[in-house]
Amino acid sequence: MDAFWIIITGFLVASSTGMLGNLLLLRRMSMMGDALSHAVLPGIVIAYLISGSRASLPLFLGAIVMGVVTTLLIQFFSSKGKMQSDAAMGTVFTFLFAVGVILVTRFAGEADIDADCVLHGEIAFVPLQTSSFLGLNVPAPVWTLLVLLLVIQVIFWWGYKGWMITSFNNEYAQSIGIRTVLWHYSLMAATSVATVVSFESVGAILVIAFLVVPAASAYLITDNFKRMTLLIMLQGLISAILGYYIAEWVGGSISGSMAVASFLQFAACFAWSKVGTKKEG
Amino acid sequence: MNDLIKYLTLSDPNVRYVALAILLLGGVSGAVGTFNFLRKKTLVGETVAHSMLPGVLIAFILSGVKDPLVLISGAAMSGWLSIWVVDYITRHSKIKGDSALAIVLSSFFGLGIVMLTVIQRTYGREQSGLDHYIFGNAAAMSPEDSVVFGIISLVVLLIVVWNYFSLKAVVFNQDFAQSVGINTKWIETLISFITILSISVGIKAVGIVMMSALLIIPPTAARFWTDKLGRMLLISGAFGAISGWLGAFISYSYSSMPTGPWTIVMISLIAFVSMMFAPNKGVVFQRWSKLLVKRRMNEENLLKTAVQLEVRGQGKLFNRRSISARQFFDPRLWNRTIKRLRRKGLVKKVHTGFTLSTEGRAIGAEIDRRHKIWEVYLQRRMQMSVHLVHDEADTMEHFLTPEIEAEILKELGLCSRFNPLLEIHEIVPEGA
Known part of the structure; x- marks a missing residue:
């Protein structure tokens, strides 16, 4: 049963982050996942120090607040400070992460928290946190992730036209009166929520991987947007299953293995797209 | 230590x-x-x-x-x-x-x-x-x-x-x-x-x-x-x-x-x-230089409008209301701008209002002249409509350097002085 819940968790994370990753890919902002998952560390630590517990709600709120702050800071640095956008991102998230590490070391004595647990939150512990519902023993993270997936799906299909048009041609969108900044911020907010919710249960590496790798592989195979979203979910499922059994086999980190598995799939899609173009040519 | x-x-x-x-x-x-x-x-x-x-x-x-x-x-x-x-x-x-x-x-x-x-x-x-x-x-x-x-x-x-x-x-x-x-x-x-x-x-x-x-x-x-x-x-x-x-x-x-x-x-x-x-590149410096430009533009606008009132025979005395009829100033902006102009000696306070000093009049006239040169240029060379050129010129009048001005005058074949009383449609006849 543990295997089942772990795979389900992996699949849920992949399908909710993958949808957003799709848009990030088109906007050339794929490194945002990496940036956010580093930058929320101080938020988590501060929330922990204030609430004094490892209950997930305060940590979750702290992380979300920090995610939004990160987005705003990057925006401020690049638009008001005229930094080039990649440098603005790099400066903000490394700074915040350093602050987080300092806080962790400073309060290491009093607090049962370390930077490792944030970076490599382990998917293997998911089945341990069961809560029963309607006679079913379902791990709590699965519930949270299920809600996340539903919310993301609703937001995604509600907003995808706006995000598409602002991704492909921002100037045009602006000229016909679409509020591009609003769309940008809403995507960033959704990304930080998804990042935070998922990495609380599966760790940062897997979030970064699932945010971009399935979307990129799907993008190699098809141009059709709806087919892309289906492929992303399928890949998430395969990565989760494959990753779990790789980890079982070598006896290593499950999150890491799932990241590796999704890369293997990317490599396969890459080869496939090469063969395809050769035939056409 | x-x-x-x-x-x-x-x-x-x-x-x-x-x-x-x-x-x-x-x-x-x-x-x-x-x-x-x-x-x-x-x-x-x-x-x-x-x-x-x-x-x-x-x-x-x-x-x-x-x-x-x-x-x-x-x-x-x-x-x-x-x-x-x-x-x-x-x-x-x-x-x-x-x-x-x-x-x-x-x-x-x-x-x-x-x-x-x-x-x-x-x-x-x-x-x-x-x-x-x-x-x-x-x-x-x-x-x-x-x-x-x-x-x-x-x-x-x-x-x-x-x-x-x-x-x-x-x-x-x-x-x-x-x-x-x-x-x-x-x-x-x-x-x-x-x-x-x-x-x-x-x-x-x-x-x-x-x-x-x-x-x-x-x-x-x-x-x-x-x-x-x-x-x-x-x-x-x-x-x-x-x-x-x-x-x-x-x-x-x-x-x-x-x-x-x-x-x-x-x-x-x-x-x-x-x-x-x-x-140069810092946020504070950039804000500051923007503020300076804005201030200069307000000062120049006030002087220009005062000169325009003078040449239209509305008297040498002006106040916020008479200036605002042509160029709007809210009370706060008016007070600040007037204060700076008085400190520079470009405007003098007279018991019921204000009047231009000689230097102030010269600057105002110069801005007015640049405004008209740019209007004529837009009209003749850029084929813009008479009704549209005014707004464009309102911005450019503050940035026209003497060198560019000389170039434009040469190209348009104009002499460097206009009758200050004339409005744009009088300098350039309709359909020119």
Whole structure:
């Protein structure tokens, strides 16, 4: 049963982050996942120090607040400070992460928290946190992730036209009166929520991987947007299953293995797209 | 204070190597980062650093020891592989650079984590300390480490000096570099080489997850101070070195404070201060110069309108209401502008209102004249409608230099004086 819940968790994370990753890919902002998952560390630590517990709600709120702050800071640095956008991102998230590490070391004595647990939150512990519902023993993270997936799906299909048009041609969108900044911020907010919710249960590496790798592989195979979203979910499922059994086999980190598995799939899609173009040519 | 003296004189042998090593590291990565920064590839460092984890671990498994040189070579090799994979993906598919970076980062680091967990389970005591590579441990720097850092900095310095012109050309204009016969591929390889070199030695001190900061932030800060590559390299290197030194100092004087993160906090503060207060490019300076322009425009508008009232025979006396009939001023703006104009002696207060001084009148007339010249120009040359030219001219009148003005007058064949009473439609007859 543990295997089942772990795979389900992996699949849920992949399908909710993958949808957003799709848009990030088109906007050339794929490194945002990496940036956010580093930058929320101080938020988590501060929330922990204030609430004094490892209950997930305060940590979750702290992380979300920090995610939004990160987005705003990057925006401020690049638009008001005229930094080039990649440098603005790099400066903000490394700074915040350093602050987080300092806080962790400073309060290491009093607090049962370390930077490792944030970076490599382990998917293997998911089945341990069961809560029963309607006679079913379902791990709590699965519930949270299920809600996340539903919310993301609703937001995604509600907003995808706006995000598409602002991704492909921002100037045009602006000229016909679409509020591009609003769309940008809403995507960033959704990304930080998804990042935070998922990495609380599966760790940062897997979030970064699932945010971009399935979307990129799907993008190699098809141009059709709806087919892309289906492929992303399928890949998430395969990565989760494959990753779990790789980890079982070598006896290593499950999150890491799932990241590796999704890369293997990317490599396969890459080869496939090469063969395809050769035939056409 | 005692601490500071002890630190400065490097009398404590423990701190000597740490401080020296991190100072060199900061300087070198600051300079190296500049090249990546200018090529808009700052985040390459982030991917390379993360991708070094499997390399370090493979080197450890193969050699069975934690010899720094062996581990560094392993790190460098997997760093190199990661750059190659990113390059391969972007060149052979429609995946863009940023996605390729994220893909390679997450998969290499994921592989590294799998390997680390396996090693921690199967190896005994000899593996402890490997996880230092993730978050860094500057306190564990040994004398040999600072010697290695010294050698690496020398190598990087030599490479940069030796290929300075080619590097500059490639960074700023690839096409130009190619056209003058520079082997751009080779130079790009060289940039990757020094990037990997500095990261692979740095990860032990600063950690894989934070190393990229030392390549990203110093050039970002330095960019606010200069437009020249040479100076930028020096400033960026200096910022990196200073913050490394400060970071080591904080960690020395407060026990249990980590060096790496403090170095990054220091360099971030430098970057933030640069962004806010640097001359010319800083936020404060930019705001200030914008404010000055706005003030000048308001003053000139007021003077111009007063002159227009005079020549239209509405008397020499004016107040807010009469000016606002042509050019709106709200009370606050009016008070501020009038105050500045009176201080400059361009406007005088008379019991019921204000009047222009001779200099004020001259400036106002000049602005009015420029306004009309620009209106005529837009009308005749740009074929704009009479009704539209006024708004355009309202802005341009403040920025028209005497040289441009002379050019326009020559081109339009006008004399330099208009009858100030005439409006645009009277100077240029309808349908002209």
